Amino acid sequence: MSARAPSPEAIAWRRETASLGMWIFLATEVMFFGVLFLAYFHWRVHDPDGWAAASRLTHEWLGTLNTALLLTSSLTMALAVRAGWLGRRRAVPPLLWTTAALGLAFIGVKAVEYTLEWRDGLVPALHFTYSGENARAVQEFFYLYFAMTGVHALHLAIGVGLVAWAAVRLREPPTELSRRDTVECLGLYWHFVDAIWIVLYPLIYLVGLAR
Amino acid sequence: MSAVRDAVPGSYLTEGFTLRSWLTTRDHKRIAILYAVAITFFFFLGGAAAALIRLELATPAGDLVSADTYNKLFTIHGVVMVWFFLIPSIPSTLGNFLVPLMIGSREVAFPRLNLLSWYIYVLGGAFTVATLIAGGVDTGWTFYTPFSTLFSNTHVVAAAAGVFIVGFSSILTGLNFIVTVHRMRAPGMTWFRLPLMVWALYATSLILVLATPVLAMTLTLMALERVLHVGIFDPALGGDPLLFQHLFWFYSHPAVYIMVLPAMGVVSEIITCFARKKVFGYKFMAYAILGIAAFGFLVWGHHMFVSGQSMYAGMVFSMLSFMVAVPSAIKVFNWTATLYKGSIVFTAPMLYALGFIGLFTIGGMTGLYLATLAVDVHLTDTYFVVAHFHYIMVGGTVMAYLGGIHYWWPKITGRMYPEAWGRVAALAIFFGFNLTFFPQYLLGYLGMPRRYHEYSPDLQLLNVLSSGGASILAVGYLLPLVYLGWSIFKGAPATANPWHAKGLEWTVPSPPPKENFAVPPAVDEAPYGYDPEEVVR
Amino acid sequence: MNSPPRLRVYVCTWLALMALLAGTFTLAHFRIGGLNTALGLAIAAVKVLLVGLFFMHLKRASALVAIFAGAALVWIAILFGLSGTDYATRHPSPAPWTAPDGH
Numbered sequence: 001m002s003a004r005a006p007s008p009e010a011i012a013w014r015r016e017t018a019s020l021g022m023w024i025f026l027a028t029e030v031m032f033f034g035v036l037f038l039a040y041f042h043w044r045v046h047d048p049d050g051w052a053a054a055s056r057l058t059h060e061w062l063g064t065l066n067t068a069l070l071l072t073s074s075l076t077m078a079l080a081v082r083a084g085w086l087g088r089r090r091a092v093p094p095l096l097w098t099t100a101a102l103g104l105a106f107i108g109v110k111a112v113e114y115t116l117e118w119r120d121g122l123v124p125a126l127h128f129t130y131s132g133e134n135a136r137a138v139q140e141f142f143y144l145y146f147a148m149t150g151v152h153a154l155h156l157a158i159g160v161g162l163v164a165w166a167a168v169r170l171r172e173p174p175t176e177l178s179r180r181d182t183v184e185c186l187g188l189y190w191h192f193v194d195a196i197w198i199v200l201y202p203l204i205y206l207v208g209l210a211r
Numbered sequence: 212m213s214a215v216r217d218a219v220p221g222s223y224l225t226e227g228f229t230l231r232s233w234l235t236t237r238d239h240k241r242i243a244i245l246y247a248v249a250i251t252f253f254f255f256l257g258g259a260a261a262a263l264i265r266l267e268l269a270t271p272a273g274d275l276v277s278a279d280t281y282n283k284l285f286t287i288h289g290v291v292m293v294w295f296f297l298i299p300s301i302p303s304t305l306g307n308f309l310v311p312l313m314i315g316s317r318e319v320a321f322p323r324l325n326l327l328s329w330y331i332y333v334l335g336g337a338f339t340v341a342t343l344i345a346g347g348v349d350t351g352w353t354f355y356t357p358f359s360t361l362f363s364n365t366h367v368v369a370a371a372a373g374v375f376i377v378g379f380s381s382i383l384t385g386l387n388f389i390v391t392v393h394r395m396r397a398p399g400m401t402w403f404r405l406p407l408m409v410w411a412l413y414a415t416s417l418i419l420v421l422a423t424p425v426l427a428m429t430l431t432l433m434a435l436e437r438v439l440h441v442g443i444f445d446p447a448l449g450g451d452p453l454l455f456q457h458l459f460w461f462y463s464h465p466a467v468y469i470m471v472l473p474a475m476g477v478v479s480e481i482i483t484c485f486a487r488k489k490v491f492g493y494k495f496m497a498y499a500i501l502g503i504a505a506f507g508f509l510v511w512g513h514h515m516f517v518s519g520q521s522m523y524a525g526m527v528f529s530m531l532s533f534m535v536a537v538p539s540a541i542k543v544f545n546w547t548a549t550l551y552k553g554s555i556v557f558t559a560p561m562l563y564a565l566g567f568i569g570l571f572t573i574g575g576m577t578g579l580y581l582a583t584l585a586v587d588v589h590l591t592d593t594y595f596v597v598a599h600f601h602y603i604m605v606g607g608t609v610m611a612y613l614g615g616i617h618y619w620w621p622k623i624t625g626r627m628y629p630e631a632w633g634r635v636a637a638l639a640i641f642f643g644f645n646l647t648f649f650p651q652y653l654l655g656y657l658g659m660p661r662r663y664h665e666y667s668p669d670l671q672l673l674n675v676l677s678s679g680g681a682s683i684l685a686v687g688y689l690l691p692l693v694y695l696g697w698s699i700f701k702g703a704p705a706t707a708n709p710w711h712a713k714g715l716e717w718t719v720p721s722p723p724p725k726e727n728f729a730v731p732p733a734v735d736e737a738p739y740g741y742d743p744e745e746v747v748r
Numbered sequence: 749m750n751s752p753p754r755l756r757v758y759v760c761t762w763l764a765l766m767a768l769l770a771g772t773f774t775l776a777h778f779r780i781g782g783l784n785t786a787l788g789l790a791i792a793a794v795k796v797l798l799v800g801l802f803f804m805h806l807k808r809a810s811a812l813v814a815i816f817a818g819a820a821l822v823w824i825a826i827l828f829g830l831s832g833t834d835y836a837t838r839h840p841s842p843a844p845w846t847a848p849d850g851h
Contacts, residue, residue: 016810017320017394023813024386024420027820032424034824035432035458039443041828042454042835064773068766071795075762078803085752125439136449143441147432191804198795202788206776210784393812421823457831508826512834524834 015181022185026192029155033196036148040203043140050137052208057122057130057138058145059113063205066109067197070156073102074194077163081187084180089170092183096167099190103160110153117142145204152200155193162186222625222722237322238725243308244623245329250296250304251692253336256343257291258688260284265647265681268674273665281664282349283365287339289352294374295336297608298466301473302419303332303384305615306412308623310388312716312723313406315397315732320390321383328383335377342369351662353463356444356455360436367437371430378423381469385419388412397715399734403497406714406738407490410497411476414504418465418472422508426462429455456518460511468507470604471571472500474611475542478564481618482546484712485561486553489739492545499538499545506535516587525584532582536575543572554743558710559633563614566641570606574599577652592662595655601648610640613691620695621709625722626702632694640687646680713740753802761802768795 006014044051080095114123121129124143132138166186223240226232233241264284267275276284307325311318319325342348348370350359359367392413396405433455436442443450483490490496512520512528546568555561577599581587590596614637620628650673657673659666666674708717715732716723772791776784801807806814 013394017390019809020393020813020816021321021386021390023816024389027816027823028382028386028420028424030820030824031421031827032428034827035425035428037824038458038827038831039432039454042451042831043443043449045835047449060773060776064769067769071762071765071769074765074799074803075758078758079755082752082755082758124441128441139441140443140449143443147435188804191799194803195796195799198799199789199792202772202776202792206772206784206788209776210779421819425827453834454831457834461827461831508823509830512830519838521834521836521838523837524830527830527833 011180015184018181018185019188022188026188029192029196033148033151036144036151037199037203040144040148043137043144044203044207047134047137050134051141053132053134054138054141055204055207056209057120057142058205059116060205060209062109062113063201066106067201069102069106069109070194070197073099073106074191076102077187077190081180081184084183093167093170096163096170096183100160100163100167103156103163103190107153107157107160110149114146148200149204152193152196155196159186159190159193163190221724222720223725224625224722226725235326237318237326239307239311239319239322239325240623240723240725242325242329243304243306246299246303246307246332249329249333249336250299253291253295254688256340257288257296258685260288260291262681262685264288265678267664268666269678271666271668271671271674276664278664279349282351282662283347285662286348286351286370287343290339290348290370290374292604293352293466293470294377295332295339297470297604298381299332299384300470300608300612301477301615302388302412302415302469303328303380305408305477305612305619306388306415306473307384309619309716310391310409310412311395312719312727313409313714314392314395315400315715315728315734316391316395317726317728317731318395319387320394321387324383325387328380328387331383332377332380335373335375335380338369338373338376342366342373345369353459354430354433354455355459356433356436356452357446359433360442360444368434371434375427375430378427381419381423385416385423388416389420392416397732397734401734403494404734404736404738405497406476407479407493407496407500408473408476410500411472411479414500415469415472418469418504418507422462422465422469425458426466429458429462432458453515453518453520456515456520457511460514461508464511464514465504465507467600467603468503470608472503474567474571474608475500477611477615477618478546478567480712480714481560481564481614482549482568483739483741484618484710485556485558485564486550487556487741487743487745488549488553489737489741490545491548491551492541493738495541496545499541502538503535506531506538510535510582513582513587516584517591529582529584533579536579536582539571539575543568543575552743557634558617559628559630559637560614560618562634562637562641563610563617566637567607567611567614570602570610570641570644574602574606577602589658590655592660593655594651594659594661597661598648598651598655601651606644606648610644613637613640616691616695618710619716620698621705622716622721622723624699624702625705625720626698627705627709628698628702629694632690636687636690636694639683639690643680643683643685643687647677647684648680650674650677650680713738753805753808757802761798765795765798768798 076095077099080092080099083091083095117123118127121127122138122142123146124139128139128142130138163186166182170183223238226238233245236242236245263276264281267273267281267284273281307319345366348363348365348367350363350365350367350370354367354371392405392409432442433444436444441448444452444455446452479490479496510528510532512524513532516525516529577595581590581596581599617628617633620626654670654673654677657670659670705721707720709721710717715734718732719727768791772788775787775791778784780787800817806817
């Protein structure tokens with residue numbers, strides 16, 4: 001199976017095969033996150049008022065800013081994939097670095113949010129001092145909030161690492177004839193992480209805003 | 212390793228004799244063997260737990276072990292047997308070895324991921340063994356809340372971690388098979404020319420990929436709740452213990468189809484070869500396989516009929532559970548029709564396959580009793596359930612696994628096993644199995660609850676029969692360990708196709724060369740081109 | 749399929765996503781009862797669709813890939829739907845020691 005100079009058909013075959021593998025992996029991730037969404041909806045249907053009260057305690061401006069950052073990072077990631085596709089190798093690393101930077105910015109904003117929530121005593125099990133009317137719902141809400149955004153942030157951090165690694169690897173001329181599959185698969189992963197956040201955003205930040 | 216050196220030169224076994232060549236291999240055939248060694252260890256570990264359970268239950272009093280120790284025994288038996296033996300057994304050993312060969316490919320789609328999946332399996336196994344050594348876990352393999360989150364004093368998190376880790380081994384294996392079957396079939400190998408083993412492993416892989424992540428997250432949430440004392444399963448916090456059960460069984464019911472579908476694939480291959488007749492209703496068999504995989508996701512609530520779940524949900528799940536039996540029944544009818552007017556040879560693999568058909572049918576039909584809401588109220592959590600699932604898992608899957616090991620042994624090792632001993636072991640296992648588990652149907656009917664280390668004295672006779680059967684079963688399982696091991700060194704060298712079987716794996720030497728096919732095969736005929744009139748001896 | 753979509757496609761998708769973000773944020777402040785949730789989720793679904801079709805190239809992908817993408821959503825729907833048969837029809841009877849709010 002040594003391919004010293006793989007044909008264009010072989011390259012295309014390999015890219016489509018890698019892409020199929022990545023899509024199946026993303027399907028597993030949907031099922032993985034889906035459990036948290038079920039837990040969320042179970043609670044929300046059970047105590048809608050408590051849930052809305054809890055959601056009002058989140059920082060929706062930071063959440064909206066984060067969504068904008070992540071959506072933009074998806075654009076730069078998609079443009080990186082496109083540049084690779086067009087053979088514009090020199091354009092790919094800067095676009096990847098921008099994507100990673102936007103991802104890091106998201107994580108930074110998240111860290112700020114988590115700090116604010118710690119300050120406000122809204123971290124269940126570790127530092128939870130809320131004692132208002134809906135205390136139980138607030139505790140459950142924030143338990144799921146930290147679980148869902150935490151797992152998401154972990155996936156994003158892994159994505160940032162992989163994107164940075166790809167950006168470094170792509171500085172030298174590729175030893176294989178095409179690194180397009182790597183960037184394309186990374187792109188799929190990155191957009192998926194973005195898609196999870198797109199669904200998380202209204203569920204976390206926008207529930208009780210209409211008074 | 213003179214046994215290996217004596218093997219046909221230039222086979223996958225002779226490509227490097229060092230341990231390192233095995234531990235860094237990307238050859239799907241070597242990875243299959245790595246898995247086989249590992250799961251055999253876990254089979255006997257789980258079996259040891261079972262032996263202690265049956266020893267305890269030979270007498271009505273709880274006199275061998277304490278109640279707490281007994282809880283740990285059935286928990287480790289379940290955890291090890293389900294996740295470290297049954298689920299990886301056929302897919303990761305026979306599947307890994309055979310899928311590329313059966314589709315005419317040189318490799319799987321992602322060979323390095325394949326090796327990684329084995330290391331992940333070993334890591335998960337290490338966690339489980341460590342848990343055992345540190346004192347075990349007593350929640351049952353089902354980890355139900357609130358006992359697991361609030362009250363158990365054993366190593367729940369460590370055990371859950373082991374299962375979480377090994378789940379990723381499953382996911383990678385499934386992902387690999389799906390992509391391999393879609394992308395790497397030889398020219399002319401259309402979907403409806405695939406052996407049913409490949410269909411079965413493909414459907415199994417779909418389940419592996421869609422169900423296992425749910426288990427991973429569910430166990431994580433359970434462990435978090437245990438550690439943090441906040442969570443979503445505790446009623447005192449407003450949570451719901453049934454949420455855990457819904458999430459757990461959403462995976463664990465399809466998991467039983469992960470365990471049985473590959474077995475059905477093996478049985479199809481064996482039956483057709485030793486009846487010398489093509490499978491009856493090939494397309495129905497393939498569709499039934501897909502139907503079982505899909506429908507298996509819709510029935511999980513039948514594990515929760517008495518849990519407090521709504522009665523209406525119970526009715527829905529009961530009806531769906533009846534429907535899922537239909538594709539399985541179609542397969543049993545078609546195997547029977549395949550046998551009809553075939554030229555049957557009772558080799559060891561055939562004995563296992565025939566045993567499968569009978570025992571799976573019994574197990575499946577008793578599943579219908581359990582799917583009946585009103586009856587399940589009385590039978591649930593009794594030995595009736597234990598008997599039901601052992602008929603399918605052991606009478607079904609384990610027998611098919613052993614049948615497959617024997618059937619493909621010449622191909623994998625290049626040696627023939629001693630046929631007489633093979634038949635003796637198969638019969639001992641069949642007899643021992645029925646003596647062990649049939650009395651358990653009666654015990655359950657009479658009301659003996661499961662997961663108790665003591666029972667009412669009037670049930671002792673049936674328990675003694677069951678424990679006696681278990682000792683015969685143990686001998687039956689040890690026999691292949693001995694004679695298969697012996698055959699690696701002293702067995703007669705095998706030809707490429709000792710069974711005169713159809714299928715691409717039989718067109719390459721035994722054992723196969725590393726690249727499988729010297730020339731990529733081209734396929735132009737339907738599978739199972741057997742002729743019962745043809746005399747082959 | 750040797751050339752990627754035009755730059756315009758990506759930029760327009762991004763603009764649409766940002767517009768939808770602004771829209772969903774604004775709408776959330778208006779009191780429209782059950783529509784708040786429904787619209788919020790609908791807008792999120794559209795955003796996911798845009799990301800999937802244009803950024804992830806689902807629009808040009810093979811049927812096989814589209815089936816796997818769809819299958820995951822169908823399977824999550826099974827999880828939600830069949831658990832829902834329990835949660836929609838279960839009427840909890842709180843124990844005497846449970847707090848008055850019924851949980």
